[in-house]
Amino acid sequence: MTFLPEAHEALEEFMRQAVADKTSLHIVGTGTKEKLGDMVTADASLSLAHLSGIVDYQPEELIMVAKPGTRLDEITVALAEKKQMLAFEPANLSFLYGAEHAGSVGGIIAANLSGPRRISAGAARDYLLGFTAVSGRGTSFTSGSRVMKNVTGYDLSKLICGSMGTLAVMSELTLKVLPRPETSTTLSVKCAALAPAQKALSAAFKSATEPSGGAITRASSGALSLGDEPAAAHVRLEGVAQSVADRTSTLCDVLAEFGRVSVLEQDASEALWQDIRDIRILDEAAEQVWKLSVTPSHVSEVITAITAQTVIRFFCDWAGGLIILSGAGEGLHQIVRSAVEAHGGGHASLLRAPDTMRGAIASFHPQPTALAGLHDRIRQSFDPLHLLNPGKMGSVSRDA
Amino acid sequence: MLMPAPDKTTLSRRDDICAALKAMLPAGCVIDDDATMRAYDADGLSAYRQMPLVVVLPETTQQVADVLRWCRDNDVKVVPRGAGTSLSGGALPLADGVLLGLGKFNQITDIDFENRCVVTQPGVTNLGITHAVQDEGFYYAPDPSSQIACSIGGNIAENSGGVHCLKYGLTTNNVLGIEMVTMDGDILRLGGKHLDAGNLDVLGVMTGSEGLLGVVTEVTVRILRKPATQRAILVGFDTAQEAGQAVSNVIAAGIIPAGMEMMDNPAINAAEDFVQAGYPRDAAALLIVELDGPEVEVDYLLDRVGEVMQRSGSSSLRVSQSEIERNQFWAGRKSAFPAVGRISPDYLCMDGTIPRKALPEMLTRMSAMSQKFGLRVANVFHAGDGNLHPLILFDANVEGELQRAEEFGAEILRNCVDLGGVLTGEHGVGVEKRDLMGEMFTEEDMKQQQRVKCAFDPGHLLNPGKVFPLLHRCAELGRLHVHHGALPHPELPRF
Numbered sequence: 001m002t003f004l005p006e007a008h009e010a011l012e013e014f015m016r017q018a019v020a021d022k023t024s025l026h027i028v029g030t031g032t033k034e035k036l037g038d039m040v041t042a043d044a045s046l047s048l049a050h051l052s053g054i055v056d057y058q059p060e061e062l063i064m065v066a067k068p069g070t071r072l073d074e075i076t077v078a079l080a081e082k083k084q085m086l087a088f089e090p091a092n093l094s095f096l097y098g099a100e101h102a103g104s105v106g107g108i109i110a111a112n113l114s115g116p117r118r119i120s121a122g123a124a125r126d127y128l129l130g131f132t133a134v135s136g137r138g139t140s141f142t143s144g145s146r147v148m149k150n151v152t153g154y155d156l157s158k159l160i161c162g163s164m165g166t167l168a169v170m171s172e173l174t175l176k177v178l179p180r181p182e183t184s185t186t187l188s189v190k191c192a193a194l195a196p197a198q199k200a201l202s203a204a205f206k207s208a209t210e211p212s213g214g215a216i217t218r219a220s221s222g223a224l225s226l227g228d229e230p231a232a233a234h235v236r237l238e239g240v241a242q243s244v245a246d247r248t249s250t251l252c253d254v255l256a257e258f259g260r261v262s263v264l265e266q267d268a269s270e271a272l273w274q275d276i277r278d279i280r281i282l283d284e285a286a287e288q289v290w291k292l293s294v295t296p297s298h299v300s301e302v303i304t305a306i307t308a309q310t311v312i313r314f315f316c317d318w319a320g321g322l323i324i325l326s327g328a329g330e331g332l333h334q335i336v337r338s339a340v341e342a343h344g345g346g347h348a349s350l351l352r353a354p355d356t357m358r359g360a361i362a363s364f365h366p367q368p369t370a371l372a373g374l375h376d377r378i379r380q381s382f383d384p385l386h387l388l389n390p391g392k393m394g395s396v397s398r399d400a
Numbered sequence: 401m402l403m404p405a406p407d408k409t410t411l412s413r414r415d416d417i418c419a420a421l422k423a424m425l426p427a428g429c430v431i432d433d434d435a436t437m438r439a440y441d442a443d444g445l446s447a448y449r450q451m452p453l454v455v456v457l458p459e460t461t462q463q464v465a466d467v468l469r470w471c472r473d474n475d476v477k478v479v480p481r482g483a484g485t486s487l488s489g490g491a492l493p494l495a496d497g498v499l500l501g502l503g504k505f506n507q508i509t510d511i512d513f514e515n516r517c518v519v520t521q522p523g524v525t526n527l528g529i530t531h532a533v534q535d536e537g538f539y540y541a542p543d544p545s546s547q548i549a550c551s552i553g554g555n556i557a558e559n560s561g562g563v564h565c566l567k568y569g570l571t572t573n574n575v576l577g578i579e580m581v582t583m584d585g586d587i588l589r590l591g592g593k594h595l596d597a598g599n600l601d602v603l604g605v606m607t608g609s610e611g612l613l614g615v616v617t618e619v620t621v622r623i624l625r626k627p628a629t630q631r632a633i634l635v636g637f638d639t640a641q642e643a644g645q646a647v648s649n650v651i652a653a654g655i656i657p658a659g660m661e662m663m664d665n666p667a668i669n670a671a672e673d674f675v676q677a678g679y680p681r682d683a684a685a686l687l688i689v690e691l692d693g694p695e696v697e698v699d700y701l702l703d704r705v706g707e708v709m710q711r712s713g714s715s716s717l718r719v720s721q722s723e724i725e726r727n728q729f730w731a732g733r734k735s736a737f738p739a740v741g742r743i744s745p746d747y748l749c750m751d752g753t754i755p756r757k758a759l760p761e762m763l764t765r766m767s768a769m770s771q772k773f774g775l776r777v778a779n780v781f782h783a784g785d786g787n788l789h790p791l792i793l794f795d796a797n798v799e800g801e802l803q804r805a806e807e808f809g810a811e812i813l814r815n816c817v818d819l820g821g822v823l824t825g826e827h828g829v830g831v832e833k834r835d836l837m838g839e840m841f842t843e844e845d846m847k848q849q850q851r852v853k854c855a856f857d858p859g860h861l862l863n864p865g866k867v868f869p870l871l872h873r874c875a876e877l878g879r880l881h882v883h884h885g886a887l888p889h890p891e892l893p894r895f
Contacts, residue, residue: 019880060652061755083654112596123596125604126573137880141848142841147753148566148785149825151559151608152833152840153867154849155572158604162597179654202514208537208628210693243697250694295593297514321515321595347598365598370586375600377855382848384880393599 002045008132008140008171011051015169016138018044024387027165029069029107032099035352036111037164037392038363048106051171054078063129063146064177068106068170075105079177087178088124089115092278096289096352106170112162115277116213116236119205119318125161127176133160133168136383146174159378165389167382181212181238185248186269188234188262189255194218195300197231198320200258202297204235205319207254209247212238214319215276216299233258236273276317279324279351283313286326289352290336296320298344305339324351333361340365364393401448401489401831404865406496410453410476417476418454421498424466429504431455440499443484443491444546445832447802452479452493457501461579461587461617464500468615469585471498477861478583480611482522482554485546487749488830490558490610490866497864500615502553508532509618515593516623517576522553522616526560529621538623541568544826545734553616559608561826563659563733564690566784568624570826572607579618580606583857592620605852610828611863613856627692630658632729633702635709636683636716640664640779643685644759646712647783650689651756653708655701659690660784661733664763667740667778667791668732674739677732680716685763687783688729736780737791744776744793746802750809752816753825756786765815766790773808775801787825788816814839829867837869846870851877 005011018025026042028034030049052069059082066075072090079085091113092102114123130144143156160167187204191197194216201214213236235255237247248263255261264272275281282289294302299320306312306325310332314325325336336348347365350358367375375393379386410417418432431437432454442449453476458464471478477497484491493499505521508529512518513536518529526547529540543562544550550560555571556578568574577591590603597603606613637643643662650657663671663679663686672679679686687709691701702719709717720726732739740747754762763779770777776793790812794805813823813833817840823833837846846868853860854874864871 058755058757060648061757062651112601114596118595122569122573125596125601126569135848139844139848141845143845143849145753145822145840147755147821147825149561149570149753149782149787150822151561151570151826151828152823153829153837153846154605154613154852155559155608156605156849156852158572158601158607159852161604162599162601179656205516206513206625208625208694210625239693240697240700242700243694246694246696293594293596293598295515297512318595344594345592346594347596349598367599368588370582370584371588371590371602374582374586374588374602374855378600378602378852381851381855381878384878 002047004047004050006050011169011171012134012138012140014046015134018387019136019138019385022385022387024390027169027389029104029110030071032101032103033093033097033107033111035097035358036363038394039355039358040389040392042390046169048104048169055172059084062148062177063174065146065172065174066105067172068104070105072102072105072108080180083180084177085180086127086175087117087121088127089117089277090124091115095278095280105173109161109170109173110163110165116215116273116317119214119321120210120212125158128157128161128173129176130174131157131160131170132172133170135168136385136388144174148176164392166379166392167388169388182240183244183266184236184238184269185244185266186234186236186264186272187248187251187255188232188264189259191231191233191259194231194303196258197233198296198299200233200255201235201319203254203258204251207251209237209251209254211235213273216316216320217281218315234272236269276315281315282324282326286313287328287354288332288350288357289324289326290348291351292323292325292336292340292346292348294321294323294340294346295344299323301343302339305343306335309335330357337365362394403450403494403831404871406494410496414453417474417498420470421454421456421467424470425456425458425463429457429459429463431457440481440484440493440501443481443486443489445487445489445492445830448489448492448831450493450495452499453496455499455501457504459504461581464581464615464617465585465587467498467500468581468583472583472585472859472861475859475861477864479863480557480615482551482557483525483549485550485554486558486828486830487751488824488828488832490828490830492831494865502551505553505617512593513538517593517620518623519618519620520552522556522619523551526550526552526555529623533623534626537626539626540621541574541624542571552619552621556607556616556619557609557611558828561782561787563661563782565782566660567656567658572604574622575603575607575619576622577620578603578606578616580614580616582614583859583862610830610867612853612867613862629695629698630690630692630726631698631702632688632690632720632726633705634679634718634729635687635689635714636680637685637687637713638683638715640685640763641760642713643687644763644783646687646709646714647759648756649708649712650705653704655705657689657705657784658692659688661688662686662781662783663733663736664779666776667736667780670739670743670778671732671736674742675731675735677728679732683715688733733780740778740791740793745795745797747794748792748805748809750788750790750792750812751824751827752813752821753785753787754816754819754821756783758819758821759783759786762788762815762819766812769808769811773804775805775808782825785825786821810836831866834867835869837867847872847877854878
């Protein structure tokens with residue numbers, strides 16, 4: 001049985017009862033990314049698919065208020081009508097998870113999933129201005145606001161974002177939205193190896209051309225392979241047409257020293273970044289897919305450390321700071337995580353694996369003891385009975 | 401302003417506490433004589449002063465951890481302090497609390513252009529970061545008006561803003577990582593040169609937590625390439641309402657300027673008297689709009705902003721033709737506070753945010769309130785993001801004027817909330833707006849925030865008396881099914 005509330009009041013009532021009965025809950029938005037995170041074992045299911053709809057959209061205030069089950073598609077269309085967007089470029093991971101659509105806005109926020117523009121515009125967490133939720137105490141609370149600039153009280157939006165439904169169940173979110181860029185162009189440069197490709201991205205981001213995306217694909221990345229070239233660096237420029245043209249010319253000069261530069265105009269450019277955003281350029285049948293957040297200048301070392309031990313396919317985004325890789329084997333998580341830790345630090349999260357493996361591998365990067373203890377205490381402050389998506393972000397040490 | 405009653409036992413143990421701190425810190429790191437401690441008795445909200453129990457100035461993260469753990473074990477309160485420029489009393493000392501100054505953490509440790517970030521100790525000033533990277537054409541974007549003096553650690557505590565937040569975000573959007581020490585003395589590293597938390601975003605909740613959750617001992621910030629061109633446009637309006645509408649019209653046209661500031665007539669004239677910036681003295685309101693980026697983009701957007709302004713009924717319009725002229729446009733705005741200081745013996749600076757579209761309504765209400773309280777007000781706004789800085793003019797030497805000014809200020813903030821806004825856009829709650837928190841949050845909203853506090857500091861030893869009007873015990877907050885409406889613990893301190 002899955003409970004599908006249609007209003008905040010029904011959700012609160014349900015949660016109050018769940019707390020009274022100590023019923024643990026498996027919570028999903030529209031269920032498109034259920035396989036993201038650790039496996040949840042719970043007494044009952046709660047879906048927010050019917051707690052849906054845009055509540056308020058004020059283009060001139062740059063805000064949109066929506067219920068968590070609102071489909072991302074619906075939000076994207078409403079924003080596009082006013083030439084606006086979610087600037088963090090939420091990913092559509094339906095390819096990865098075999099889902100039928102991009103999922104809900106609540107799911108995107110709960111997973112803090114940001115696309116290529118993360119490097120310039122910020123993450124999902126930077127666009128959640130406020131929310132209303134019901135905590136694991138069965139009580140409703142609100143945090144944040146509907147204005148851009150607010151420092152009143154703790155910024156609980158940051159905690160909720162990326163908490164995978166383990167702190168509270170959102171019933172309404174306020175998002176900051178931004179104007180869509182008028183046009184975009186991508187400059188691609190073919191390089192001999194990963195290291196010079198990363199250097200090319202670094203040069204682009206150090207220049208005054210304001211790139212809004214920086215990715216590296218390889219022949220072995222999958223569908224987007226560029227001939228026999230070992231690596232290709234892609235830099236996206238967005239904005240008003242005159243500005244993009246001017247910056248394209250400047251950036252061509254910057255990138256020329258790294259190899260032959262080609263320019264992808266608007267449609268081709270958009271298609272490339274959509275594929276990168278949605279992780280469509282990896283091998284569809286891969287056993288495991290990982291997401292690594294690393295120091296951009298260390299990307300080559302991290303990859304070398306991994307490929308010395310196992311075979312992977314990968315591509316990079318976020319100017320080299322994000323590695324999406326696919327591979328196989330029971331030891332892959334150790335190889336990947338020790339490579340990240342040994343080369344500049346960061347974290348590695350498991351995006352996809354067979355259920356048999358998901359039970360054995362922690363999806364989220366293990367934390368040092370003191371920090372893990374703090375995470376546990378923060379979770380308990382919202383959900384003292386561990387009722388909300390228990391185990392989704394790793395095991396929580398239970399109170400005596 | 402009522403602060404928690406000092407703990408008599410702690411006060412009586414002062415000599416022992418000072419001796420213990422001196423034993424764990426190098427010579428010169430503990431200040432316990434009144435004359436030297438006097439320098440720490442207030443922050444930027446200087447209407448409130450309090451001598452601390454003792455001041456410590458540790459030199460290393462380990463020393464910070466040692467002090468915090470000792471204070472926790474001995475039940476002694478701690479107030480962290482950066483450069484002491486808070487406008488909300490965030491670093492106001494407690495009579496029974498150790499004031500923990502981070503002033504000796506004044507080194508930039510790593511400048512990394514490849515990854516476009518800087519790793520620094522928290523006592524380095526905001527502008528110090530820009531100075532360290534500007535020769536390579538980079539800068540640190542958040543620019544609070546105190547940037548010459550305020551520390552980056554304090555910026556994290558307050559989630560500081562500035563003139564360019566509209567396009568470049570607040571501190572929280574520009575910090576990549578921190579090293580922090582909890583009240584337990586645990587040293588935690590959050591984030592770094594990579595992006596995102598990978599688990600709960602503790603960095604996100606630390607930013608803007610006003611020194612209540614932990615002490616920041618190292619900061620990694622992202623730096624940006626300086627825009628190729630910056631130009632400003634100065635636009636006068638016959639009514640403040642038209643100016644307010646023009647601000648909304650710019651955003652509605654799909655343009656996000658680097659900054660969009662507004663001044664009303666009293667502020668225009670005060671600034672003009674002070675620095676002769678060339679402002680139109682007869683305008684009811686003035687907008688300064690700054691655009692940055694490649695030259696062709698700035699030229700194009702200047703034209704478009706100009707069209708929007710004319711359509712919105714502007715009475716005068718000037719575009720900066722040189723860097724000197726652009727700085728001149730800003731000179732008046734940036735000196736607005738001291739300029740107002742010249743025309744009034746005292747002033748209170750408020751800091752609410754409202755939805756942009758409510759600007760005209762807010763200005764109408766402001767005039768009415770000014771009449772009601774019999775006090776003048778000069779308005780300086782970060783109009784682009786709806787952040788208001790009304791300056792309430794008064795004379796502290798006139799009986800009752802300070803109180804009336806504070807009541808005026810509180811009413812302004814209540815109106816901000818009433819119009820869909822918030823109590824503070826960038827200055828923080830501190831002690832100044834603490835007792836107004838209930839205007840914006842329900843009891844349950846605040847309880848959940850305080851439960852997060854309990855996860856970090858269950859003894860309420862770190863900066864107590866700030867932000868929250870009621871200090872709940874963590875044991876009470878942790879309990880389930882708290883009865884609504886009733887006050888179950890009348891013995892709890894309320895202030």
